[in-house]
Amino acid sequence: MANENAFSVEDFLNAITTQLDRVQDALRLKAVNRPLTYALKDLQLELKVFVDLDATGNVRFRPAGPNEAGASSVQLAFTTITRPMIEENTISLASTRSAPLGELGLSGEEQQRLERVGVRNLAQLNALNATAGAKTISRLSDVSLDRLRTALSSGQPNIRVVKPPAPPVQPPPQTMPPRSMPPPSRPPRGQFGLPGRPSPAVDVRPGGDRGQTPERPILRVGPDARRLAIISSDIDSAARPEVRLNDEPLTIAVSAGDEIQVELPQSHTGGTLEVRLDDGRVYSYGLAVDRDEDIRTTDSDGWAPIGDDE
Amino acid sequence: MWRPLSDTLLSLIGAVSQESTPDLVITEADIQIPLELSATVHRGQLMILGSAPHSRWKAGFLPQTHPTRLSIRLLDE
Numbered sequence: 001m002a003n004e005n006a007f008s009v010e011d012f013l014n015a016i017t018t019q020l021d022r023v024q025d026a027l028r029l030k031a032v033n034r035p036l037t038y039a040l041k042d043l044q045l046e047l048k049v050f051v052d053l054d055a056t057g058n059v060r061f062r063p064a065g066p067n068e069a070g071a072s073s074v075q076l077a078f079t080t081i082t083r084p085m086i087e088e089n090t091i092s093l094a095s096t097r098s099a100p101l102g103e104l105g106l107s108g109e110e111q112q113r114l115e116r117v118g119v120r121n122l123a124q125l126n127a128l129n130a131t132a133g134a135k136t137i138s139r140l141s142d143v144s145l146d147r148l149r150t151a152l153s154s155g156q157p158n159i160r161v162v163k164p165p166a167p168p169v170q171p172p173p174q175t176m177p178p179r180s181m182p183p184p185s186r187p188p189r190g191q192f193g194l195p196g197r198p199s200p201a202v203d204v205r206p207g208g209d210r211g212q213t214p215e216r217p218i219l220r221v222g223p224d225a226r227r228l229a230i231i232s233s234d235i236d237s238a239a240r241p242e243v244r245l246n247d248e249p250l251t252i253a254v255s256a257g258d259e260i261q262v263e264l265p266q267s268h269t270g271g272t273l274e275v276r277l278d279d280g281r282v283y284s285y286g287l288a289v290d291r292d293e294d295i296r297t298t299d300s301d302g303w304a305p306i307g308d309d310e
Numbered sequence: 311m312w313r314p315l316s317d318t319l320l321s322l323i324g325a326v327s328q329e330s331t332p333d334l335v336i337t338e339a340d341i342q343i344p345l346e347l348s349a350t351v352h353r354g355q356l357m358i359l360g361s362a363p364h365s366r367w368k369a370g371f372l373p374q375t376h377p378t379r380l381s382i383r384l385l386d387e
Contacts, residue, residue: 047376
């Protein structure tokens with residue numbers, strides 16, 4: 001039965017480390033004006049506490065009161081460690097970015113059971129699944145196999161957005177019409193029409209899937225676009241997707257967190273862009289290039305009357 | 311009077327470091343002292359309070375003391 005004055009072990013330890021951080025920070029400030037600099041090397045506490053267990057199974061400490069007998073003695077030791085030691089003994093920051101178990105549809109009790117076998121997020125669950133299998137995880141953690149499989153499938157990596165990366169600020173091109181003139185309405189030219197009117201994606205592969213659904217997303221890029229940004233979710237750094245344009249692999253230029261940027265070929269004319277994940281899923285897009293001559297041929301003379309064909 | 315544990319530790323460290331003179335420099339210190347420890351919620355956060363004991367005599371109404379060992383060292387320039 002938990003007592004109101006009891007605190008969880010995690011909160012207790014965090015509060016002590018906060019106090020120790022304040023001591024270290026104050027000593028650092030003191031060193032600015034004083035010739036001698038001292039640092040806290042280590043701290044050992046022998047706590048007289050009563051150990052409680054709350055309804056959810058969390059361990060809680062309650063400090064012993066005056067003249068209260070029967071308290072447990074808990075020895076805590078804190079010491080300073082270097083950054084390499086931190087990196088050796090803690091999980092990588094990249095793995096902490098993975099979706100927590102709560103977002104996978106698992107209940108609080110199921111999350112606690114998985115935490116007891118060292119699984120706190122999707123990345124760790126996937127790693128353990130790859131090594132031990134879902135059945136073993138289910139047996140050791142006492143979480144039903146169906147629930148585990150549901151969590152694993154709901155946490156599969158997905159491609160969220162594919163778009164040109166944010167372009168640098170550039171002066172507007174001189175071919176743009178004066179702002180006082182409304183842009184003329186022109187029909188799209190060829191298959192790569194002007195923005196505002198979707199065109200069907202073009203599959204330039206010989207014998208390709210010309211029966212591909214017209215609902216495939218169309219990505220429009222400028223003629224000077226040299227890269228595409230692909231933003232995904234729940235993809236770890238070891239499982240980067242493969243990106244192909246017209247079946248030719250594209251080079252990954254930047255890989256940071258959930259975003260990768262791929263290099264577009266110099267003289268590409270668009271086509272079918274495919275993003276292939278490790279599990280075999282393929283995200284397909286139509287890549288269209290909006291060429292400057294399309295704009296120029298329709299707006300060669302910014303002062304031409306609207307509706308005047310060239 | 312209850313004080314944050316960090317204030318008590320800084321007072322202890324300051325008392326030792328002030329003893330250094332040009333002829334005598336303290337390079338390390340190991341301090342063992344019983345502390346009265348408590349925890350309270352301050353601005354929504356748990357805060358550990360620690361102070362020197364009220365008295366060296368045991369009494370039925372004074373808080374428990376918790377043996378504490380503190381090590382400090384002089385940092386090289």
